[in-house]
Amino acid sequence: MEYPGNLFVVAAPSGAGKSSLVKALLELDARLAVSVSHTSRAPRGQEQHGREYWFVGETEFRAMAGRGEFFEWAEVHGNLYGTSRAGIEARLQHGEDVVLEIDYQGALQIKQLFPYAVLIFILPPSWDELRLRLSRRGDTEPEVIAKRMVNARHEVAQAQHFDYIVVNAVFDTAVFDLKTIVHAQRLKYAAQRRNRSAVFLALDLP
Ligand SMILES: Nc1ncnc2c1ncn2[C@@H]1O[C@H](COP(=O)(O)OP(=O)(O)OP(=O)(O)O)[C@@H](O)[C@H]1O
Numbered sequence: 001m002e003y004p005g006n007l008f009v010v011a012a013p014s015g016a017g018k019s020s021l022v023k024a025l026l027e028l029d030a031r032l033a034v035s036v037s038h039t040s041r042a043p044r045g046q047e048q049h050g051r052e053y054w055f056v057g058e059t060e061f062r063a064m065a066g067r068g069e070f071f072e073w074a075e076v077h078g079n080l081y082g083t084s085r086a087g088i089e090a091r092l093q094h095g096e097d098v099v100l101e102i103d104y105q106g107a108l109q110i111k112q113l114f115p116y117a118v119l120i121f122i123l124p125p126s127w128d129e130l131r132l133r134l135s136r137r138g139d140t141e142p143e144v145i146a147k148r149m150v151n152a153r154h155e156v157a158q159a160q161h162f163d164y165i166v167v168n169a170v171f172d173t174a175v176f177d178l179k180t181i182v183h184a185q186r187l188k189y190a191a192q193r194r195n196r197s198a199v200f201l202a203l204d205l206p
């Protein structure tokens with residue numbers, strides 16, 4: 001599948017900071033929109049229906065999946081998560097750039113459907129720091145943190161399949177890295193579509 005809009009996929013082990021980074025990136029870049037996923041899990045902390053997620057029950061989620069309403073979906077940490085077609089297809093068709101914050105299984109499904117999608121994996125600076133971030137966030141039960149730390153080992157091993165790896169040690173540096181990737185991809189994809197060299201296109205841009 002190919003649309004005029006760029007598609008960026010950001011994945012990370014839980015607590016590495018991907019939601020915080022994507023939020024900061026969106027504040028700097030009005031041309032980017034984030035996709036709101038569907039999930040079968042219950043809301044956490046201050047989360048709101050339609051803002052962080054569309055919170056649907058497992059039955060409704062599976063019915064949507066059966067009707068082919070997701071571009072990708074996966075079971076992550078015991079819950080179901082998916083990116084609905086309705087949420088992003090129109091935006092991409094209109095040439096808008098979209099970011100997906102999803103797990104590695106979903107990211108690899110997206111790459112199959114959209115080979116031009118850019119896959120970015122966020123790493124924490126250490127395992128200890130990852131655990132600290134999950135605990136300090138204060139909205140996740142200790143047993144859920146323990147489960148996510150175990151799953152993180154396997155998730156981090158999937159980073160090798162991604163186009164870029166960004167280490168989120170110093171927050172502002174990681175945001176800058178993401179911004180650079182987005183900018184470079186826009187130039188590359190625009191040049192490809194016009195069948196022109198990115199160098200000459202860059203010289204023409206305002
Ligand atoms: N560079 C950083 N340094 C210190 N703390 C950070 C950094 N980046 C994010 N955090 C903090 O770490 C915690 C986890 O971040 P966040 O919720 O964005 O992670 P996440 O990867 O989106 O997790 P999940 O997948 O569970 O939603 C938050 O409290 C956030 O403020």
Ligand SMILES: Nc1nc2c(ncn2[C@@H]2O[C@H](COP(=O)(O)O)[C@@H](O)[C@H]2O)c(=O)[nH]1
Binds near residue numbers: 013076081104
């Ligand atoms: N494959 C998908 N994974 C998703 C999607 N939306 C979120 N996620 C991932 O789930 C875990 C846990 O998230 P949490 O909010 O419960 O902490 C995390 O890795 C998310 O990236 C999705 O639509 N598809």
